[in-house]
Amino acid sequence: MAEENMQKYYDQLDQATTLLKKSLGTSYLDALSENLTNIADGHVFVENGAPDEETVSRLEKIYAELRQLRLTPAQLKQAITVNIIKDQKVDNSEVNKLMTPDMIGLIASLIAFEILHSEGKNELNLIDPTVGTGNFLIEFIQQLQQAGDFKINAAAIDNDDGLVALSKSFSEVMNINLDAYHQDGISEWEVTDIDMAIADLPVGYYPIDENAAKFKTKSDEGHSYAHHLLIEQTMNNLNDGGVGIFIVPSQIFQTEQAKKLSEWMVSSVYLQAVLDLPSNLFASKEAQKAVVVLQKHGGNSKQADNVLMGTIPDTNQPKLFEGFKDQLQDWARNNFKG
Known part of the structure; x- marks a missing residue:
């Protein structure tokens, strides 16, 4: 069950990051950071109408689903690090x-x-x-x-x-x-x-x-x-x-x-x-x-x-x-x- 929930968390966070990346026109890294801040704050940050209302609504739904997963700190960290590894592939990060x-x-x-x-x-x-x-x-x-x-x-x-x-x-x-x-x-x-x-x-x-x-x-x-x-x-x-x-x-x-x-x-x-x-x-x-x-x-x-x-x-x-x-x-x- 724990493995399944960690996989769900990764998938949902990846989905939220892809959504936000597209809506804001940023890198995967910046979209991932913003999503994590939103999750910690409990709401979607909107500035000058971005992200748009439809994206906000979809993100809020994803965040609510993430809260339901109730991962331990170690599981939560592991799920997030898999998203970071994806970011490093998508954005082709330098070795350092x-x-x-x-x-x-x-x-x-x-x-x-x-x-x-x-x-x-x-x-x-x-x-x-x-x-x-x-x-x-x-x-x-x-x-x-x-x-x-x-x-x-x-x-x-x-x-x-x-x-x-x-x-x-x-x-x-x-x-x-x-x-x-x-x-x-x-x-x-x-x-x-x-x-x-x-x-x-x-x-x-x-x-x-x-x-x-x-x-x-x-x-x-x-x-x-x-x-x-x-x-x-x-x-x-x-x-x-x-x-x-x-x-x-x-x-x-x-x-x-x-x-x-x-x-x-x-x-x-x-x-x-x-x-x-x-x-x-x-x-x-x-x-x-x-x-x-x-x-x-x-x-x-x-x-x-x-x-x-x-x-x-x-x-x-x-x-x-x-x-x-x-x-x-x-x-x-x-x-x-x-």
Whole structure:
């Protein structure tokens, strides 16, 4: 029944999005965002007679049918993510804008849970500075709240206004309070008082050299790597002792710009963990990613006696995965104090 209702939700939301896309003449992404906002608000938003009355009436009927399905938060999220995957096919999204798989959100939440548990914290000011579709952030928050009684204040940044709108509307339907900012994450942030950051970083060159000039991770020649600048920017904006959990290319420390990144890390942050993600999450060895955990100097922070390193086992190997969780617990208990 649950599977059937999730399929119904996906089909109905897809139908509503196709309707709104046609009526407003927008992309599938913009129509999906608007539908999610409408669903969260409980009514169809109309501006200057658009969408027209017939479309409004059909949308209201679909929204009423969606309300009848009564999905759990996890089922609701799954149904919406299938619509996001459809959007990425319809709109032919760039690789850097593709949705982060749920499994990566789960792994990041496990790491965060053990750190917060060791620090004795149940309140968290969280940011995702490259929020994209919002799936990584929402999965992370859902998993964290299932694992413990956390009060989470969430913020998000992205330079793509369509994705900012999607992440905001997605979070509203999921009942997550999110402050979303449309801006270049490498420019100055409005958000302050941040304890933790998570980011599945876009990889590539950053085109605005004058913005990159103030960063220690900038390249000496040509464009700098955007993911290096974003790591530095994010860590600079955290509170003392704040933690950054970054999804990065596995080869991050083996590129021609790695020296600048390593030099900055030694002087400004503690490198606490480098873990390769399970290889079955990626199509090829070149696409393989890792989790890097950094901690800002100050507060109770200190360099871990042993940086946690290795490859995270596939969750389809429960014994190995449980062993990883035990390792994670010991590492957090020994290196993060309240």
